[in-house]
Amino acid sequence: MARAGLTAERLTQAAAELADEVGFENVTVSALARRFGVKDASLYSHIRNAHDLRVRLAVLALAELADRVSSELAGRSGKDALVAFANAYRSYAHEHPGRYAATQMALDPDTAALSAAGKHAEMTRAVLRGYDLWEPDQTDAVRLLHSTFHGYVSLERAGAFHSHPRGVEASWTRALDALDSLLRSWPS
C-alpha cells in the first residue's frame, strides 16, 4: 500500500487550509486524516494529539501574519506605516479566518516565546518610532493598538457591526485616523 507521505509540516499546512474552509473549531484529527485518505491513528506518529495540531497551526499562522505585516511595513513610517500595519493585519484575518482564529489561541509561555509573537510586538514598536513616544507610554500604545486592531477585526467577523447601516470600511478608516491623531498628541 502506497504511503501518503505525511509529515508534521504537511499536516499543519493542510490543517491551515482546512481551518479557513470549515473554521478553526472544526479542525479535527479525523477531518485531517480524511483529507489525506488515511486513518485517524496514522496521524499520531507525527503529532502528539489534537491540541498539539492546533498549536502548530497557531504558530504557523502567527509566522505568516508577521511576514505579511513585515513586508507591508518595509519602507513606510508615520501614519503610512500605521495604516499599512493595520490593513495587513485586517486583510490577513479576512482572507484567512480560520488561521486568524488560530492566532488567538492561548499558547503556553514557552511556545509563545518560540513563536512569532515577539516579532509582532517588535513591529508595532517600529510603527511607533514615527511618533514621539517613550517608555512606558510606548508599551501602553502597543497594547492599545493591538487591542483595537484585534477587537475591531474580531467583532467585525462576529457580525457585531451588522446592526447599523454605517459602512464597516468607513468606520475602520476613521478609526485609523483617530489612532494616528491620538498617537501624535498622546496625553501625558
Add this chain to the structure above:
Amino acid sequence: MARAGLTAERLTQAAAELADEVGFENVTVSALARRFGVKDASLYSHIRNAHDLRVRLAVLALAELADRVSSELAGRSGKDALVAFANAYRSYAHEHPGRYAATQMALDPDTAALSAAGKHAEMTRAVLRGYDLWEPDQTDAVRLLHSTFHGYVSLERAGAFHSHPRGVEASWTRALDALDSLLRSWPS
C-alpha cells in the same frame, strides 16, 4: 424516581456557572447532565441541542453584562461615564471568563436582535453624549470603543501582555485616558 426539576432557565444558569469554572468551550451537554445527576438525553426536552444551549448562555451573559454596565453608568457622564463603562465591562470579563467568552459567540441576526446586544450599543451612545460627537462619527466612535475594550480584555485573558513587565492595570488606565482625550478632540 424523583425528578430533577430541570428547566431551560436552570440549565442555562448552571451552564453559566460551568462555563466560568471550566471554560466556555468545555460547556457540553454531558457535563451539564452530570451536574444535575441526570442522563444526557434528558436535557433534550429542554434545549434543542448543544448549540442552542450555548446560545442561551450567550444571551444570559449579554443581559447580565448590560445590567452591570447600566447600573455603573447611572448618574455619570463624560470621562467618569467612560471609565465606569470600561471598568464594568472589564471586571465582568475577569469575574466571569466563561460567560464573557459566551458573549463573543456569533449569534444569528434574529437572536441578536432579541438579546441585550442593542442595549450595549445604546449605552455606548449614552457615554458619548458627554462628548461632542454626531453621526456618523458617533457610530465610528461606538465601534472604536467597543473594539478597544473587547480587544484589550481578550488579549489580556489570552496572556498576550505577560511578556512585558509594564503593569496591565497601568496600561489600561492609560488607554482610558487616551480614549477620553481622543473623544474630546475627535479628528474631523
Add this chain to the structure above:
DNA sequence: CTAGGCTTCCTAGAGGTCCTAGGCAAATAA
C-alpha cells in the same frame, strides 16, 4: 542482493460527546 531495522500506516478497540426514538412513571387536569 538480501537481511535486518526503522518508519509509516494499518486494524482493533476503549471512552467521550451529540443526538434520536421510544417507553414508563410522575405530575397535573378533567
Add this chain to the structure above:
DNA sequence: TTATTTGCCTAGGACCTCTAGGAAGCCTAG
C-alpha cells in the same frame, strides 16, 4: 379517579480522540 401531559429513562447510532500492537514499505550494511 382516570386521562393526559410532561420528565426522565434506556438503547443505540454516529463521530471524535487516542492507545496498543501488527504488517508492509523503505533504507542501509554486509
